[in-house]
Amino acid sequence: MNTPVRCDLLIRKITSLVTVASGAPGALSSPGWDDLGIIENGALAVREGTILAVGKDAAVARTVVPASHCEIVDGSGKMLLPGFVDPHTHFLFAGSREKEYGMRAEGIDYMEIRRRGGGILSSVRSFRAASDETLLCAGADRLDRFLRNGTTTVEGKSGYGLTVDEELRALRLMNRLNERHPLDVVPTFLGAHDVPGEYAGKRADYVRLVIDEMIPAVAGHAEFCDVFCEKGVFTVGESRAILEAGKRCGLLPRLHAEEFAPIGGGKLAAEVGALSADHLLVVPEEDVIAMAKSGTVAVFLPGTSIGLAKNEFADPSLFRKHGQPIALATDCNPGSSFTESMPAVISLAVSLGGLTVPEAIVGATRNAAAAIGRLDRVGTLEAGKRADCVLFDAVDPCAIPYRYSTNLACCVVKNGAVALRADQVFLPNGRNSQ
Amino acid sequence: MNTPVRCDLLIRKITSLVTVASGAPGALSSPGWDDLGIIENGALAVREGTILAVGKDAAVARTVVPASHCEIVDGSGKMLLPGFVDPHTHFLFAGSREKEYGMRAEGIDYMEIRRRGGGILSSVRSFRAASDETLLCAGADRLDRFLRNGTTTVEGKSGYGLTVDEELRALRLMNRLNERHPLDVVPTFLGAHDVPGEYAGKRADYVRLVIDEMIPAVAGHAEFCDVFCEKGVFTVGESRAILEAGKRCGLLPRLHAEEFAPIGGGKLAAEVGALSADHLLVVPEEDVIAMAKSGTVAVFLPGTSIGLAKNEFADPSLFRKHGQPIALATDCNPGSSFTESMPAVISLAVSLGGLTVPEAIVGATRNAAAAIGRLDRVGTLEAGKRADCVLFDAVDPCAIPYRYSTNLACCVVKNGAVALRADQVFLPNGRNSQ
Numbered sequence: 001m002n003t004p005v006r007c008d009l010l011i012r013k014i015t016s017l018v019t020v021a022s023g024a025p026g027a028l029s030s031p032g033w034d035d036l037g038i039i040e041n042g043a044l045a046v047r048e049g050t051i052l053a054v055g056k057d058a059a060v061a062r063t064v065v066p067a068s069h070c071e072i073v074d075g076s077g078k079m080l081l082p083g084f085v086d087p088h089t090h091f092l093f094a095g096s097r098e099k100e101y102g103m104r105a106e107g108i109d110y111m112e113i114r115r116r117g118g119g120i121l122s123s124v125r126s127f128r129a130a131s132d133e134t135l136l137c138a139g140a141d142r143l144d145r146f147l148r149n150g151t152t153t154v155e156g157k158s159g160y161g162l163t164v165d166e167e168l169r170a171l172r173l174m175n176r177l178n179e180r181h182p183l184d185v186v187p188t189f190l191g192a193h194d195v196p197g198e199y200a201g202k203r204a205d206y207v208r209l210v211i212d213e214m215i216p217a218v219a220g221h222a223e224f225c226d227v228f229c230e231k232g233v234f235t236v237g238e239s240r241a242i243l244e245a246g247k248r249c250g251l252l253p254r255l256h257a258e259e260f261a262p263i264g265g266g267k268l269a270a271e272v273g274a275l276s277a278d279h280l281l282v283v284p285e286e287d288v289i290a291m292a293k294s295g296t297v298a299v300f301l302p303g304t305s306i307g308l309a310k311n312e313f314a315d316p317s318l319f320r321k322h323g324q325p326i327a328l329a330t331d332c333n334p335g336s337s338f339t340e341s342m343p344a345v346i347s348l349a350v351s352l353g354g355l356t357v358p359e360a361i362v363g364a365t366r367n368a369a370a371a372i373g374r375l376d377r378v379g380t381l382e383a384g385k386r387a388d389c390v391l392f393d394a395v396d397p398c399a400i401p402y403r404y405s406t407n408l409a410c411c412v413v414k415n416g417a418v419a420l421r422a423d424q425v426f427l428p429n430g431r432n433s434q
Numbered sequence: 435m436n437t438p439v440r441c442d443l444l445i446r447k448i449t450s451l452v453t454v455a456s457g458a459p460g461a462l463s464s465p466g467w468d469d470l471g472i473i474e475n476g477a478l479a480v481r482e483g484t485i486l487a488v489g490k491d492a493a494v495a496r497t498v499v500p501a502s503h504c505e506i507v508d509g510s511g512k513m514l515l516p517g518f519v520d521p522h523t524h525f526l527f528a529g530s531r532e533k534e535y536g537m538r539a540e541g542i543d544y545m546e547i548r549r550r551g552g553g554i555l556s557s558v559r560s561f562r563a564a565s566d567e568t569l570l571c572a573g574a575d576r577l578d579r580f581l582r583n584g585t586t587t588v589e590g591k592s593g594y595g596l597t598v599d600e601e602l603r604a605l606r607l608m609n610r611l612n613e614r615h616p617l618d619v620v621p622t623f624l625g626a627h628d629v630p631g632e633y634a635g636k637r638a639d640y641v642r643l644v645i646d647e648m649i650p651a652v653a654g655h656a657e658f659c660d661v662f663c664e665k666g667v668f669t670v671g672e673s674r675a676i677l678e679a680g681k682r683c684g685l686l687p688r689l690h691a692e693e694f695a696p697i698g699g700g701k702l703a704a705e706v707g708a709l710s711a712d713h714l715l716v717v718p719e720e721d722v723i724a725m726a727k728s729g730t731v732a733v734f735l736p737g738t739s740i741g742l743a744k745n746e747f748a749d750p751s752l753f754r755k756h757g758q759p760i761a762l763a764t765d766c767n768p769g770s771s772f773t774e775s776m777p778a779v780i781s782l783a784v785s786l787g788g789l790t791v792p793e794a795i796v797g798a799t800r801n802a803a804a805a806i807g808r809l810d811r812v813g814t815l816e817a818g819k820r821a822d823c824v825l826f827d828a829v830d831p832c833a834i835p836y837r838y839s840t841n842l843a844c845c846v847v848k849n850g851a852v853a854l855r856a857d858q859v860f861l862p863n864g865r866n867s868q
Contacts (some may be wrong), residue, residue, distance in 0.1 A: 102791045102832035105784045145840065306785040306838040311745060337838070344839030350539045351740040352786075357536045398536035404740045404771070405778030405839045406579065 005053075006067040009046035009387065009416050013057050014075030015395045017042030020082055020366045021054075021380040027297055027325035027370035031362040036397060037380075044080060046387040049416035054381050071418060073411060079395050081361070082381050083152025083388035083414065084342035085368035088278050088299050088329035090157045090190075091142045092174055094135060095126030097334045104309045120160075120194045123334050127160035127170070135173050136180075142332065143181045145340035147420055150409040152388035153184040155329075155372050157226055159193030164213050167191050171221040182414040186372050188224040189215070189251060192234050192242050207238050211245040218251075224275070224372070225251035229268065231261035236268050243272045252373065258283040259304075270294035276327065276371040279304075280314045285322075292324040297371040299327045300355075300363070302348035303337035313353035326359060327367040343408070347401040357398050387416035439487075440501040443480035443821065443850050447491050448509030449829045451476030454516055454800045455488075455814040461731050461759035461804035465796040470831060471814075478514060480821040483850035488815050505852060507845060513829050515795070516815050517586025517822035517848065518776035519802035522712050522733050522763035524591045524624075525576045526608055528569060529560030531768045538743045554594075554628045557768050561594035561604070569607050570614075576766065577615045579774035581854055584843040586822035587618040589763075589806050591660055593627030598647050601625050605655040616848040620806050623649070623656040623685060626668050626676050641672050645679040652685075658709070658806070659685035663702065665695035670702050677706045686807065692717040693738075704728035710761065710805040713738075714748045719756075726758040731805040733761045734789075734797070736782035737771035747787035760793060761801035777842070781835040791832050821850035 022037030043060035045052040053060045066072060100118040113119060127135070146154050158170035171187050178185035191214040192207070199206035215225065225246025229239035243253040253272045257265025259279035266287025269277035277283075277291055278299035291298060300314045319326050328345050331337040339345070342364050349355040355363065369379025377386050391411035392400065399408060410422035456471030477494035479486040487494045500506060534552040547553060561569070580588050592604035605621050612619035625648040626641070633640035649659065659680025663673035677687040687706045691699025693713035700721025703711035711717075711725055712733035725732060734748045753760050762779050765771040773779070776798050783789040789797065803813025811820050825845035826834065833842060844856035 096833065096836075098828070098830050098832035098836040101784075101836040102830070105790050105835075303838065306781055307836070309785045311786045338836055339838045339840055341839040347740055350535075351743045352745045356539050394532070396532050396536070398532035399530070401539075402530075402532040402535040402741070402772055404737065404773040405775040406773055 004063055004065040005047065007045040007047050007052050007064045007070055008067050009071050009073070009413065010064065010066050011044045011073045011075045011080060011391065014042045014044070014080045015077055016040060016079040017044065017054065017381070018079060018081045018361070018397055019054060019381040020362055021382045026375065027367045028362050029323040029325045030320045031358045033358050035362060036358055042080070044381060044389065046416040049387055051381060051383050051385050051387045053383055073391065073418070075391060077395065078410065079392045079397065080381070081150070081390050081392065081397070082365040082379055083390050083412070084150050084364045085153045085372065085374065085379055086146065086151050086329050086332070086342055087155050087276065087327055087368045087371040088301060088331050089154055090159060090331070090333035091154065091340070092135060092139045092156055092170055093123050093127060093160050093334050094130035094138060095123060095334065096338070097122060100335070101307065101309065120335060121197055123160045124162055124194070124196055128166055132169070132173060136177065139173065139177050140181055142340055143177060143183045143185070147183055147412055147414070148409065149341040149343055149407055150390040150392070150412060151183070151340070151342050152390070152412070152414050153186065153369070153374060153378055155186045155188055157188040157190040157193070158222070159190030162191065162193065162196035164209070164217050167214055168217055168221060171218055175221060182419045186374070187222045188226050188254065189218045189222040189246070190226045190228070192227040192239070194228065194233060207234070207242065210242055215245050215249050215251065219249035222251055224254050226254045226256065228256045229263070229265040230256065230259055231263055236264045239265070240268055240272065243274070247272070254278070258287065266291050269296045275373055278329070281312055283314070283318070285318055288318050288322050288324055292322040297325050297327050297367055299329050299371050300349060300353065301329055301331035301337065302353045303330050303339050303345050305348065305352070307336035307338060316354050316359065325367045325370065326355070326363050327371040328360060328363040329368065341407070343400050344405060347404045350401040351404070357401065360401060361397050387413060389413050393422070438497055438499040439481065441479040441481050441486050441498045441504055442501050443505050443507070443847065444498065444500050445478045445507045445509045445514060445825065448476045448478070448514045449511055450474060450513040451478065451488065451815070452513060452515045452795070452831055453488060453815040454796055455816045460809065461801045462796050463757040463759045464754045465792045467792050469796060470792055476514070478815060478823065480850040483821055485815060485817050485819050485821050487817055507825065507852070509825060511829065512844065513826045513831065514815070515584070515824050515826065515831070516799040516813055517824050517846065518584050518798045519587045519806065519808065519813055520580065520585045520763050520766070520776055521589045521710065521761055521802045521805040522735060522765055523588055524593060524765070524767035525588065526569060526573045526590055526604055527557050527561060527594050527768050528564035528572060529557060529768065530772070531556060534769070535741065535743065554769060555631055557594045558596055558628070558630055562600055566603070566607060570611065573607065573611050574615055576774055577611060577617045577619070581617055581846055581848070582843065583775040583777055583841055584824040584826070584846060585617070585774070585776050586824070586846070586848050587620065587803070587808060587812055589620045589622055591622040591624040591627070592656070593624030596625065596627065596630035598643070598651050601648055602651055602655065605652055609655060616853045620808070621656045622658040622660050622688065623652045623680070624660045624662070626661040626673070628662065628667060641668070641676065644676055649679050649683050649685065653683035656685055658688050660688045660690065662690040663697070663699040664690065664693055665697055670698045673699070674702055674706065677708070681706070688712070692721065700725050703730045709807055712763070715746055717748070717752070719752055722752050722756050722758055726756040731759050731761050731801055733763050733805050734783060734787065735763055735765035735771065736787045737764050737773050737779050739782065739786070741770035741772060750788050750793065759801045759804065760789070760797050761805040762794060762797040763802065775841070777834050778839060781838045784835040785838070791835065794835060795831050821847060823847050827856070
């Protein structure tokens with residue numbers, strides 16, 4: 001008989017322990033309820049930031065012993081999920097562009113908004129003008145909001161600097177936030193986000209700058225290389241050259257593809273072996289087939305329908321048909337989706353975007369982890385993985401999208417430590433939540 | 435020269451004071467930016483729960499003097515709005531119906547959901563089985579969430595009791611919550627919400643019960659009488675008879691109209707002089723014309739698109755064309771829209787429902803107050819009105835829908851008292867928000 005192992009965090013009597021760990025390894029296509037791997041009356045034990053045991057409460061109690069300093073959390077009446085992984089954000093920015101949003105709602109088109117000083121290049125101006133301290137404060141504030149909404153790992157892209165120095169600064173600041181903040185920040189180089197004003201009419205020169213100077217400079221500071229491959233932004237040929245240059249410097253490829261025009265971004269993502277292709281509102285079937293073959297995860301960003309005030313969503317049926325895994329992300333950015341809430345994105349994906357609840361939950365956890373190459377560490381609740389998990393004030397995963405715009409996260413555990421508890425949230429009349 | 439008046443609450447140096455008090459009196463049709471009546475660098479002074487002065491900071495400072503006990507709030511970098519008025523909710527319920535939501539997302543239709551025990555009648559069973567204490571706790575928890583999202587007045591409907599005693603109990607409990615909780619609760623009798631199981635196949639008998647017994651019993655406990663006038667629920671003729679019976683007992687009429695089938699609910703609302711007709715997704719133009727003539731406010735409930743997982747919204751263009759005022763509401767209920775957030779509803783209305791930002795802000799304040807006959811007291815920030823207002827961590831009204839699913843309310847004032855402050859909200863790392 002084995003000696004029980006000591007744990008330093010123990011979540012007990014969890015009414016619904018949603019492990020998302022059932023079935024085949026890797027990202028899942030068309031997941032159903034079984035794939036959520038729900039354990040009723042479960043427990044999860046943690047030691048030094050790593051999950052030690054997950055299972056029925058009684059079974060876990062037999063295998064672990066709480067250490068003297070162990071924190072014990074009561075999960076009764078609650079649901080535990082893996083911390084959300086947000087695989088596509090541009091969270092490190094300065095300034096805010098709500099006026100553009102208001103203009104769009106009045107029917108003013110993008111070119112006119114650009115003429116009035118809006119668009120990505122307005123965020124580039126704000127970023128360049130902002131001090132490190134301003135950006136760190138704004139970034140930390142957003143990471144706080146991600147965490148409060150149950151996200152424990154967030155990808156973050158550069159792309160508002162658009163010079164060698166400013167792109168490098170963006171990545172260094174994200175790496176600094178990663179060290180300082182409980183959340184894990186996964187940095188992506190997106191020098192090819194747009195062509196900056198000083199290169200207007202000289203796009204080829206800017207692409208050369210990205211390939212010859214930026215990529216060698218940022219290698220080691222980022223994990224991924226991304227390109228905004230889109231009609232009027234970067235062509236498939238330019239995107240290919242940039243992603244290949246990134247690969248030569250150790251940056252794994254990912255891609256903004258087929259958001260507005262079907263120019264072949266999905267196929268390119270498959271060709272270069274991208275971990276993910278993101279947006280995909282207008283993706284042709286042949287691109288989906290290519291992505292399915294290459295194992296490229298499809299990342300849907302339904303929040304942009306809110307930010308762009310247009311009622312269009314990526315169509316899940318084509319992806320289901322070809323067994324293509326779908327992940328979800330906020331796309332948190334000042335132009336088209338200023339939210340830090342994965343639950344909000346899950347709501348939109350299910351209510352308006354046609355996903356089922358299991359597809360959306362898997363998309364926000366397991367498949368999202370696969371989209372940023374982190375499925376070995378996070379995205380499911382299994383022994384040996386990092387103890388990133390969230391207790392929700394609900395017992396059914398349907399509650400997350402159903403209770404629209406309501407934050408049900410009541411205890412967020414990051415790296416095995418309780419990072420946030422809702423009982424510290426103030427309520428009127430001196431009453432506190434349970 | 436007048437002696438300055440003493441105030442007991444003073445909000446100073448407000449970057450954007452959005453009074454919504456500009457232009458003509460009453461509800462507004464097609465409001466624009468001017469109708470928001472924005473004062474830059476404004477101040478608002480309160481005495482004994484009533485607004486004493488609103489204007490430029492310097493001007494207000496000349497007319498009022500803070501009393502010794504006066505609370506002074508700094509509004510710099512912030513935006514002040516009237517507290518939201520939510521004119522259509524069913525917030526007093528027991529149980530939760532997230533499983534039905536999950537079924538709908540999988541394409542299971544309403545009749546099958548009913549067969550499996552879902553639908554309104556499942557909430558009726560839960561309500562009847564719940565104790566007063568259970569309902570009061572659930573109700574107070576929801577009122578807390580309304581308040582945290584910036585709502586200071588909420589309409590609440592009965593309609594999960596569907597017997598004389600249970601309907602009366604619902605209204606009594608709402609009146610008790612109104613006394614106990616800072617929020618103002620405006621009770622509406624909705625005995626004609628559905629036909630309860632015990633009257634299956636005997637709808638005429640149930641209508642008689644509503645008219646002959648319920649209405650006389652609830653008079654004095656409710657302000658309004660509402661009917662779910664819809665194909666398969668109550669006909670126009672039955673709805674008319676119920677609303678007229680309500681009027682004879684002092685209950686002002688309002689109506690659920692034209693949500694699924696255009697059966698003439700809008701016209702009926704106009705005919706009986708209803709303060710509002712609500713839903714209106716499929717309203718014919720002639721009904722809009724009738725409503726415009728009678729001064730019936732159109733209440734849009736875009737949150738039901740989330741709860742019903744169907745991407746359809748009421749069309750504002752027809753209402754604009756006929757000068758018809760539009761209000762917004764959450765429809766907070768367990769079947770089709772479980773949210774307490776007016777900001778979320780504003781986001782949906784602007785991003786997906788085609789409203790402009792000024793239309794949505796006016797719809798959530800001034801026109802919403804008109805929809806429940808409260809515009810003499812709330813809905814705008816003007817001297818003499820009740821001091822219900824909310825400070826937001828933003829300076830432009832566009833920020834509310836733009837920062838989707840993000841609660842920017844940082845100080846909620848109800849009846850002249852600070853009911854809630856965001857600096858009491860816990861953030862990770864021991865940092866607190868400003």
